[in-house]
Amino acid sequence: MSASSPSALPASAPSSSAPLCLLFDSDGTLVDSEILLAEVMGDVLPEYGLPFTARQYMEAFRGVRFHDIVATQQRRHGPLTEDSLARLEAAMRTRMQARMTEELVAIDGMPDALDALAAYPKAVVSNGPDSKIRCAMASAGLAHHFGDHLFSAYTLEVWKPDPGLYLKAAEAMGFPPERCVVIDDAAVGVEAGLAAGMQVIHLNHFPDEEATPEGAIALHHASELPEVIARLASARQAL
Structure with a gap:
């Protein structure tokens, strides 16, 4: 999904029948930038x-x-x-x-986590420009996990902590907010995801200095992601 056409889903877009859609921040979440x-x-x-x-x-x-x-x-x-x-x-x-x-390299453990999460529709949702997102994904070897499902605040003209960026990405991916999981390391992104009514995973790299806001799930390493996502998916399917 190109960030330049947020309302039009390509033919190859994941089916919205999947239990969850994963919306990843880029800097500090996917890549160690x-x-x-x-x-x-x-x-x-x-x-x-x-x-x-x-x-x-x-x-x-x-x-x-x-x-x-x-x-x-x-x-x-x-x-x-x-x-x-x-x-x-x-x-x-x-x-x-x-x-x-x-x-640039991927965040430690993230390539294996993304491999384990291959069945889930996923997108990158970033406050950075589209060119920076594409450069980051290519440089860190993660581009194949997301294809064109890249959403830039500069293109959509709404920046975290405004929830609108995650909401526009969810709409373009074909999922309601309650079936989206935000994975973000920064306070502005966690705030945006919670305000959007989404489930939020805070990839907290600095647990001794930074508190995870109420309502978000705190993780300290990307290797924990698959288990937590599986748990959230099971809970969603049980509704």
């Missing part, structure tokens, strides 16, 4: 007069829309011109794509 993004932003933003560090990103901005991060830093340190903002974003995207192409 968060530290790469943190380092790139920690390099690029200061070049344009916006003090920022990789640690700052990891502690306060994981999963947050890039434009919102830049807007926050401008409020703190002063506004940039439109030309500077455009050059900043272009530099960040170019450097990030290069880092992903050369260094």
